[in-house]
Amino acid sequence: MWSTREGFHSLIATTTLVVTIFLHTSHAIPPLFPQPPDFGGEVDLARAPTPADRLPKTLTPYHYWLELRPIIDDGTGTGERFTAPGKISIKTIRSLESGNGNTITFHSLNNAINETTVSVVDDTDGTSLTIDYFVISLSSHWFTIVMASNSTLVAGKNYTLSMEFVSKINTQDAIGLYTSVYKGADNSTKYLVSTDFQAPDARMAFPCFDEPHMKAVWEIDIIRQTHYHSLANMPLADSTPVPELPGWVRDRYLPTVPMSSYLICFAVSDFTMEAANTSIYSKPVHVWGPPPLMERGNGRFSPDFSAKLMSFFETYYRIEYALPKMDKISIPDYSSGAMENWGLNTYRDTRLLYEEGISTAQDMFSMTNTISHELVHQWWGNLVTCEWWSDLWIQEGAATYYAPIGVAGVGMGDLLPMETLITASIQRSFDFDANKGLTHPIHLENIDPTNVALLFDTLTYHKGASLIRMMNAIVSTNTYNTAMTRFLHRYSYSTATQGDMFAVLDEVIAETPASSPLPANVNLTQIMETWTLQSGYPVVSVERSQFSNNVTFTQERFFQRIADGVGDTTRWHIPLTVQRPTDVLIPVRPERWLTADRAQTSLIPVSGAWIIVNPQSHGYYRVHYKNALLDAIIDQLWRDHTVFDVQVRSTLVDDNINLGYAGYLDLGKALNLTLYLRNERVLFPWQSFFTNMALPYRMYARSSPFSSFKKYVLDLTADALTAINIQPQPSDDNPTTLLRTLLVTWRCNLGDAACITYSIGRFSAWMNNPSNTSIVAPDLQPSVYCTAIANGGDSEWNFVWSQYLMADRDVIQTSLIRALACSKTSFRLNTLLEMAFDLNSGVRGKHRTLTVQAVAGNSAGVNLAFSFLRANWEAMIRRYGASMPSGIITTLSTQLISALERKNLEDFVASTGAQLQLSAGAVENLDKGAHWRTTIEGNFTTFIRSLTP
Ligand SMILES: [Zn+2]
Incomplete structure (x- = not known):
C-alpha cells in the first residue's frame, strides 16, 4: 500500500x-x-x-x-x-x-x-x-x-x-x-x-x-x-x-x-565540466555546466579560482578539507544564489560561469564572493553545524565575513572585497536593523521550524558578519584565529551554539589574562549577548566639552525614526576606538568601553580639531558627532578629504544622512557634508550616497522640487564622471567600472544631456550592428538600453523586444525587458503590462512579475501599474498565486507618496477580502513615505533650493 x-x-x-x-x-x-x-x-x-x-x-x-x-x-x-x-x-x-x-x-x-x-x-x-x-x-x-x-x-x-x-x-x-x-x-x-x-x-x-x-x-x-x-x-x-x-x-x-x-x-x-589544475590543490575540483555555455568557455575561470581558495582556507583554518573532492555545478533554474552542499556546491549561472564580453564587473564581484562564501561553508556549516537554526547566523555570518578574506587571499584583492564587505554588509544591515517593524535578535531562541525561512535575511548574513568582524577587532586577529581553529576542531562533525563559540573565545582570552582587551568583570560572552540577544544597534553620540578637551560618549538605540525610540532603554557593551589627527595607523583595538550598565562615559583626547570614532567600523554602531566636532570633520572633508580613509568617508556619508532622515541631526547639516563628494573619486562613499538618495528620488519624481534635486545630484557627480570618463577604458579596474555604472545610471535618469547623447549613440551603433553585442559595454547595458527606450520611439522599442526574444542568458533578457519599462509613454507601458500577462506574448514566465514591477517603479507607470493590478488581481491569483500581485503591491508601496495614494492602496488591499495583504515590508515602505512627508521633505527641499539661488 x-x-x-x-x-x-x-x-x-x-x-x-x-x-x-x-x-x-x-x-x-x-x-x-x-x-x-x-x-x-x-x-x-x-x-x-x-x-x-x-x-x-x-x-x-x-x-x-x-x-x-x-x-x-x-x-x-x-x-x-x-x-x-x-x-x-x-x-x-x-x-x-x-x-x-x-x-x-x-x-x-x-x-x-x-x-x-x-x-x-x-x-x-x-x-x-x-x-x-x-x-x-x-x-x-x-x-x-x-x-x-x-x-x-x-x-x-x-x-x-x-x-x-x-x-x-x-x-x-x-x-x-x-x-x-x-x-x-x-x-x-x-x-x-x-x-x-x-x-x-x-x-x-x-x-x-x-x-x-x-x-x-x-x-x-x-x-x-x-x-x-x-x-x-x-x-x-x-x-x-x-x-x-x-x-x-x-x-x-x-x-x-x-x-x-x-x-x-x-x-x-x-553537463560537461572543466577541471582545476591539480598543482594548485591536490584534491579534484570540477566545475559543471550546460554544454553550450561550457563550449563558449564559461567554465574556465571558476575551477582554478576555487582550487586556490580551497588551498587558502585549509591553511587559514589549519584544518584539512574533509572530503576527497569538490564539484560545483551551475543549475539553470535556481531560487537563491548558491548552496554549500558538502562536496557538491550548486549555483545560479551568473555566480559560477563567467563569459568575457557578457558578464559584468558586478558579476565578477558577486561570482568570486559567492564561490568563496560557499567554500567557507565547507568548514563553517558543514564541518561544524548550528545545533538548531537559532544559531544560523554563526555559519552565514562566518561565510559572509571570510568570503572576502579568501578572495583577497588568493590574489584578487583589486576587486576590493574587504572594503565592499564593510560598506555593503554593515550599511545594508544598519538599514534593516533600525527598522522597528522588521528587525529581530539575530539569535532567536527556540525558533520553530515554520519560521526558519525568515532567518535567511539581511541580519543573519550581514549583521552576523559585522559581529564576527567586531569580535575579531576586540580580541585581535591572532587570538581570534587561534580560538576559531580550536572551535572548528572541537566541534568537527558535530554541532555548536553561539554560546559554544563565545566560550572558546573566553577560554583563549583567559590563557593570557594580562593582555585581555575586555572591560573589568565582563567576559566576551556577556559582551556579545548584548548584540545577539537584543534587536537593533546603538548610535554613539560624541560631544566635546566647550571648556576642555573632554569628549563624552553617550549610547542610545538607533531607530529609522527617532520617535520610535521613546522609552527604549536597550544598551550594549560598546568598544570605542578613536582616531586622532596625529595617528599614523588607524587604530583597531578598543581604547575604552561604553558598558551596558551606563549610558555615558568620557575620554580625554589629545588636542586637534577632529576625532574619528570607530574609524574602520569594527564596532557595529553609528556615530553622531555633535556641534563643533561635526563642523571640524566637514571642514576637513572640504580641505582634504583624503586625510580620512575611504571607509571613514563612506561611513560619514551613510551615518549622517541617516541621522538626518531619522531626526537625530539637522538634515541640512547632514546634506551639507555630502557636498564634499564633488571631489570624491572612489566608489564606496558614492555607493553610500546613492543608496540613501533612492528615497528622495522616488519621492520627488512626480513633484516640482524634482528639478532642484536633479541639479543637486548632477552638480555633485559631474566632475567624478569626467575624471573616470563615461566611455569605458582598457585600464579600468573593477571598482572604477562599478562607479561609472552608478554615475551613468543616475545622471541619465536625472536627464543629463551628455549622458543621454552618449547612451543613444551607443545604442544606435548597436542597432546598426546587432550581432556585435560588445558595442555597449556589459556594465552599461541596462542604463543605455533604458535611456534609449525612454528617449526613443517605435524602432528602439521593436529592436529591444526582438533582442529579448533571441537572448539566451537571463542577465541579458532581464536588462532588455526592464528597459522596455523605462518608456515614458502611457501607451507603451500599458502595452507592456498587457504583454506581461498574456501567455502568448513572448514574455517569459519568470519575467512576468518583474515586468509589472518595473513599470510600477517608473514614475510614469506607477498609476498605470496600480490600475492594471486592480483590474487583474483575481486573474493573477488564479494563474500564478498570490506572489505576483503581492510583489507588485510591495513595489507600489515604495512609489505611492501622498496620503491619498496610500489610502487608495490600503482600501484596495482591504477590498480583496484578505486574499491580498500588505506585508510587513510594504507597511514599512508606506510608513517611510509618510515619514518623508512629515519630517524629511521640508528640510530636504529647503536644502536643495538653497543651492540654486
Ligand atoms: Zn551561506
Whole structure:
C-alpha cells in the first residue's frame, strides 16, 4: 500500500496507483484522533503535531543507505516521468534518556511511502519488530510508525528502519528534488534533476530525520539512464548496469563523513565540466555546466579560482578539507544564489560561469564572493553545524565575513572585497536593523521550524558578519584565529551554539589574562549577548566639552525614526576606538568601553580639531558627532578629504544622512557634508550616497522640487564622471567600472544631456550592428538600453523586444525587458503590462512579475501599474498565486507618496477580502513615505533650493 499526501494524486497518474491510493485513504490509515492508545507521552498522538514542533529526540540516525532513481525522460516505460522511485535504510539508536518506547517519528513530505515495505529490525539479533500502524501528520511533515504492544524499542539498542517510496520531482519550484531546463546547442529543451534542501526540504526527496543536529554517514546510490551522468557529495565508487532495467546504470557513491540532511545533494544531467589544475590543490575540483555555455568557455575561470581558495582556507583554518573532492555545478533554474552542499556546491549561472564580453564587473564581484562564501561553508556549516537554526547566523555570518578574506587571499584583492564587505554588509544591515517593524535578535531562541525561512535575511548574513568582524577587532586577529581553529576542531562533525563559540573565545582570552582587551568583570560572552540577544544597534553620540578637551560618549538605540525610540532603554557593551589627527595607523583595538550598565562615559583626547570614532567600523554602531566636532570633520572633508580613509568617508556619508532622515541631526547639516563628494573619486562613499538618495528620488519624481534635486545630484557627480570618463577604458579596474555604472545610471535618469547623447549613440551603433553585442559595454547595458527606450520611439522599442526574444542568458533578457519599462509613454507601458500577462506574448514566465514591477517603479507607470493590478488581481491569483500581485503591491508601496495614494492602496488591499495583504515590508515602505512627508521633505527641499539661488 502507498502512503501519500494530498496533492500527490495528480502526479501518480497510473490507474493501479490511483486505485491503491483510494483503498489506502479509505481505510488503511487509522484515523488520527479517535481514541489513540497511550504511548507514554513519547509522541502525543492525541494532539496533531503542528509544523512548529521539533522531532522527538528518542531515536538518533547514524547511517543512511539511500537509493533513488529520478525519471527524467518521457516514455522510459519504467515509471511515471518526474518521479523518483527510491529505497532507504536508516540505522538508528534509541536514546538512553528516552527509555523504552514504541514509536518512530521522522520527516517525509510528498513521498509516497509503500507501507508494505516498511520494516524495523533489531540490529542485535536481526529480528523484525511488529508494526501496528502508521500515522501521517500532513501539516507537520511527520510520519510516525507505531509498534505493536509486544514490540518495544529498548533504550540504548540499535534499530534499522527501511522502506520503499516514490518521491515527486518538483517541476514548479526550485526546492527539494526538482527539475531544471536549458536549451541545447540544437535549440532543443534539455532537462536535468538536482536538489536544494536547506533548510527543511530533504524530506521532500526521501524520508529522513531532517534536523541539522541529526548527523549521519550517508551512502547514496543514484540510478540513471546511460545518456546522463550523476554527481553526489562524495566521489563515485563504481557504476554497474542494472540487469532488470536495460539502459540504466547504478552509480554507487562512497560513504560520506557524518553530515546533516540539508547538505545532501545530487544531480543527474548531461553537463560537461572543466577541471582545476591539480598543482594548485591536490584534491579534484570540477566545475559543471550546460554544454553550450561550457563550449563558449564559461567554465574556465571558476575551477582554478576555487582550487586556490580551497588551498587558502585549509591553511587559514589549519584544518584539512574533509572530503576527497569538490564539484560545483551551475543549475539553470535556481531560487537563491548558491548552496554549500558538502562536496557538491550548486549555483545560479551568473555566480559560477563567467563569459568575457557578457558578464559584468558586478558579476565578477558577486561570482568570486559567492564561490568563496560557499567554500567557507565547507568548514563553517558543514564541518561544524548550528545545533538548531537559532544559531544560523554563526555559519552565514562566518561565510559572509571570510568570503572576502579568501578572495583577497588568493590574489584578487583589486576587486576590493574587504572594503565592499564593510560598506555593503554593515550599511545594508544598519538599514534593516533600525527598522522597528522588521528587525529581530539575530539569535532567536527556540525558533520553530515554520519560521526558519525568515532567518535567511539581511541580519543573519550581514549583521552576523559585522559581529564576527567586531569580535575579531576586540580580541585581535591572532587570538581570534587561534580560538576559531580550536572551535572548528572541537566541534568537527558535530554541532555548536553561539554560546559554544563565545566560550572558546573566553577560554583563549583567559590563557593570557594580562593582555585581555575586555572591560573589568565582563567576559566576551556577556559582551556579545548584548548584540545577539537584543534587536537593533546603538548610535554613539560624541560631544566635546566647550571648556576642555573632554569628549563624552553617550549610547542610545538607533531607530529609522527617532520617535520610535521613546522609552527604549536597550544598551550594549560598546568598544570605542578613536582616531586622532596625529595617528599614523588607524587604530583597531578598543581604547575604552561604553558598558551596558551606563549610558555615558568620557575620554580625554589629545588636542586637534577632529576625532574619528570607530574609524574602520569594527564596532557595529553609528556615530553622531555633535556641534563643533561635526563642523571640524566637514571642514576637513572640504580641505582634504583624503586625510580620512575611504571607509571613514563612506561611513560619514551613510551615518549622517541617516541621522538626518531619522531626526537625530539637522538634515541640512547632514546634506551639507555630502557636498564634499564633488571631489570624491572612489566608489564606496558614492555607493553610500546613492543608496540613501533612492528615497528622495522616488519621492520627488512626480513633484516640482524634482528639478532642484536633479541639479543637486548632477552638480555633485559631474566632475567624478569626467575624471573616470563615461566611455569605458582598457585600464579600468573593477571598482572604477562599478562607479561609472552608478554615475551613468543616475545622471541619465536625472536627464543629463551628455549622458543621454552618449547612451543613444551607443545604442544606435548597436542597432546598426546587432550581432556585435560588445558595442555597449556589459556594465552599461541596462542604463543605455533604458535611456534609449525612454528617449526613443517605435524602432528602439521593436529592436529591444526582438533582442529579448533571441537572448539566451537571463542577465541579458532581464536588462532588455526592464528597459522596455523605462518608456515614458502611457501607451507603451500599458502595452507592456498587457504583454506581461498574456501567455502568448513572448514574455517569459519568470519575467512576468518583474515586468509589472518595473513599470510600477517608473514614475510614469506607477498609476498605470496600480490600475492594471486592480483590474487583474483575481486573474493573477488564479494563474500564478498570490506572489505576483503581492510583489507588485510591495513595489507600489515604495512609489505611492501622498496620503491619498496610500489610502487608495490600503482600501484596495482591504477590498480583496484578505486574499491580498500588505506585508510587513510594504507597511514599512508606506510608513517611510509618510515619514518623508512629515519630517524629511521640508528640510530636504529647503536644502536643495538653497543651492540654486
Ligand atoms: Zn551561506
